[in-house]
Amino acid sequence: MFLAYVTITLVAVVANAGIAVADFSRAGFVLANSAEVDVPPSWLPWLATLKAAGAAGLLLGLLGVRAVGVAAAVELVLFFAGAVAAHIRARVYRNIGFPGAYLGLAAASLVLAVAR
Numbered sequence: 001m002f003l004a005y006v007t008i009t010l011v012a013v014v015a016n017a018g019i020a021v022a023d024f025s026r027a028g029f030v031l032a033n034s035a036e037v038d039v040p041p042s043w044l045p046w047l048a049t050l051k052a053a054g055a056a057g058l059l060l061g062l063l064g065v066r067a068v069g070v071a072a073a074v075e076l077v078l079f080f081a082g083a084v085a086a087h088i089r090a091r092v093y094r095n096i097g098f099p100g101a102y103l104g105l106a107a108a109s110l111v112l113a114v115a116r
Contacts, residue, residue: 005112009058009069012105016055016076019102023048033098037090050079054106061113070113076106 022030023044031041039047054076061069083099 001112001115005109005116006062008105008112009062009109012073012076012102012109013055013058013062015102015105016051016058020048020052020055023051033095036092037086039086047079050075054079058109066113066116070110073106073110073113077103077110080106 026041026044030044034041034044054072057068057072057075061072080099080103084096084103087093087096087099
């Protein structure tokens with residue numbers, strides 16, 4: 001179980017850190033996607049900060065600060081549940097798998113962190 005926790009959580013850390021960098025740099029696909037789901041570009045730095053903080057918190061959880069890791073996983077689950085909801089609200093289903101995958105990673109990290 002520990003190996004699954006470490007593996008899934010490391011994947012979640014890398015994925016969230018990567019998408020936070022894309023958000024901070026205002027990558028073209030990020031701007032296009034946020035426009036499709038009616039998220040103003042001015043929100044991107046705030047959203048990127050939440051993703052980066054979640055990644056950092058998950059990493060701290062891996063390094064032994066369990067409460068921070070669990071809190072970060074909860075934050076990312078809520079964040080990406082909101083992202084999925086934004087896609088549904090805007091009726092943008094063609095790329096809903098991306099926030100869905102991030103939500104799955106966050107949820108798996110949370111379950112494994114709590115079960116540990």
